[in-house]
Amino acid sequence: MYNAQRQVNRYYSNKVFKKYNLTYPQFLVLTILWDESPVNVKKVVTELALDTGTVSPLLKRMEQVDLIKRERSEVDQREVFIHLTDKSEMIRPELSNASEKVATASSLSKEEVKELNRLLGKVIDAFIETKEK
Numbered sequence: 463m464y465n466a467q468r469q470v471n472r473y474y475s476n477k478v479f480k481k482y483n484l485t486y487p488q489f490l491v492l493t494i495l496w497d498e499s500p501v502n503v504k505k506v507v508t509e510l511a512l513d514t515g516t517v518s519p520l521l522k523r524m525e526q527v528d529l530i531k532r533e534r535s536e537v538d539q540r541e542v543f544i545h546l547t548d549k550s551e552m553i554r555p556e557l558s559n560a561s562e563k564v565a566t567a568s569s570l571s572k573e574e575v576k577e578l579n580r581l582l583g584k585v586i587d588a589f590i591e592t593k594e595k
Contacts, residue, residue: 463585473567478560482553488524489560491544495530496554500543502535 474486507517524530529550535541
């Protein structure tokens with residue numbers, strides 16, 4: 463599983479995101495924001511299953527290259543919201559099919575991709591269940 467993940471990440475980095483100087487984790491953040499923007503940092507942390515200490519530097523780098531904008535809540539200064547920028551909106555159409563490009567490169571059929579996703583979901587659920595015990 464680890465080697466497969468590394469190869470997929472390498473493919474994304476070298477073939478799909480290189481043109482945009484984008485990393486895979488940055489793409490995942492943008493994917494969340496393309497679905498719903500603005501969102502608070504807590505939602506990104508939860509959706510990516512990462513800790514705040516990992517997400518904060520990622521968001522800082524994204525803000526430095528104008529992919530996102532962070533704003534503190536007017537109601538609660540502890541809460542930070544993440545917004546898309548014109549730049550991240552501009553690259554959205556070109557990256558909307560990134561997952562399909564990777565699926566095609568994997569040489570798996572649609573049915574096999576579906577089955578792989580089901581099995582990976584099962585593995586993830588098992589680890590979450592084990593963690594909660």
